[in-house]
Amino acid sequence: MDTNAPQEIARPPSPFQRFSDRTFRTVSFLFAWLTIVVVFYIVWEIGSNSAPAMQRQGLGFLSGTTWDPNTGEYGILPEIWGTLYSSLLALLIGTVFGVSVAIFLNESYLGGVVYNGLKLVGLHLHPVLGKLPAACETLLKNLVELLAAIPSVVYGLWGIFVVIPMIRGGCNWLHEHMGWFPPFSTPLSGPGMLPASLVLAVMILPTIAAISRDALATVPPKLREASYGLGATRWETLLAVILPTAAGGIFGAVVLAFGRALGETMALAMLIGNANRISVSLFSPGNTLASLLANNFAEAGGDENKVAVLMYAGLVLMAITLIVNMFGALILQRATSGLKGLN
Amino acid sequence: MNEVLQGPETRQDIEALLPGETSILQLQRSLRKPRVLLSIFLSLLVTVLTVFALVPLFSVIFMLFYRGGSNLSASNFWSLPPAPFEEGGGFGNALVGTLVMVGVAGLISVPFGILAAVFLAELGPNSRTATVVRFCAKVLSGFPSILAGVFAYGAVVMLMGGFSAWAGGVALSILMLPIVMLTAEEAIRMVPSKMREASIGMGATHTQTVIRILLPTAMPSILTGVMLAIARAAGETAPLLFTALFSNYWVVTNNQLDLHQPTASMAVLIYNFSGVPFENQVQLCWSASLVLVLMVLVVNLAGKSFSVRTPQR
CATH class of the missing domain: 1.20.5 (Single alpha-helices involved in coiled-coils or other helix-helix interfaces)
Structure with missing residues (x-):
């Protein structure tokens, strides 16, 4: 106004x-x-x-091996075992693939191949096609991220209808011929530890790849150039200079992925078989804390005792994942702050 | 880099420069040298492993279109789930249920997350409160999704005396909150400080600066965070299993939205029908997966496209 x-x-x-x-x-x-x-x-x-x-239940809850609502005897040792075993197995597979993807992305292999291909035909300076190498890199990065976008229940479905039928033959062959070896000591009838861990590995791979790639990308270019200047090959540089420098960040990525694997529910609930047993066999069904909760909570309904027991199992799961996640976050913080002086 | 020096003149010239007994051959990249072979081998290995890492993605997408796409029909979108031996049917109520619960979760977590992010980024970025809040948000972002369900069971289901869409919405909002908050904080921080200073220099209050300058400028990136959170929540199953449960009926009865009853969702429908021996329900399960994945991917990609268009500072 x-x-x-x-x-x-x-x-x-x-x-x-x-x-x-x-x-x-x-x-x-x-x-x-x-x-x-x-x-x-x-x-x-x-x-x-x-x-x-x-x-x-006291602390006996952690070491008990029976789960019987009728007698009120509850123990979650098989679930703790299954959680750790499946997560570590998935971590092993996921780390190999995840770090490979991170190196592949960070070394721009795809972009390099596309660039050299274009150079052969003499199009590498073309106004539109010249952007192709960078576009391919972005596409690959987005594809890896898409792996993380697919809901876990869909991975579970895929595991049931694709992974289990695909590996069943090979697993049973291994059991027949190498059954004396503890990890192959039971046949794979359907759901089991190995299919669950394989699918879990696919699910944590994007986490490992993304964070490891960040760690590799923060390695100062000076170090790489110095190594090349001394006459080292690409992999001598990677193994002796870049990976050790980024090791802290990669380790942090692995620990955070471990935290994710521990808490992952659906794919495991659908693939692990929900059997209350402790077994070193890769092909035997097992159970995890998260899938125990997923399978039992809805039916616990009015039984207050059972709800309390399940909440207790949830508390144990929370404690394990919180410790692992904090540890991972701490390592990542250390790893990135250590490189600041070098840049 | 791997160009081989071949002219004898060049080679002699260079050899003259080398000290002592060194031969030019030692400087060439030769495929006979183990270290070069090792480098090539490891490069190939990494390439093969990367290709294998992407196989599941294509396998999942192929299976979804092959098994889900072939049976998807328009009536799937407005029919109720079929009984075991019933033909036809669909996932209409689950689709509506997912939208309603993600909506409830968004209504809780988006204002909450953005307001807290304003504090983190603008009002007290270096305060002790902000440090603790950021830590809490990070803890929440690594929180197993099933525990969000356990919490909602204790806090809402046991309190209200039954499974409900509210409980499902609360559980999902716990998972959306850290994503919204941390991306919104980052987005507000990315606003050039010139704009902020200009606004305050013109005499605007802090609130006016935030509402008129910072939030509109940061909006594309904030929306990216919101979309990513929605995509994540839409695909979550674990927190809904024992909060919203499942239902074979519509969440809307007599033209009234009733959030106090068990509610179906796409993810739980897929989970429930994945283990049954009835061909029709399994087919529906694949079709529902296709629709869910397409929904999630579209929201995800749309969200990412917002931030691409954000002007660089």
């Missing part, structure tokens, strides 16, 4: 503006605090609901 008058432009904030500013700041501050409250509320909610089971 009075904004045309020059002296009115330079006015202090009106009481309403001051009030709304203060309100907005307070609200934003409160929501930030609410995040902390939510985390503690989650821990408290799961902790307090599992208290009755903790009193009744």
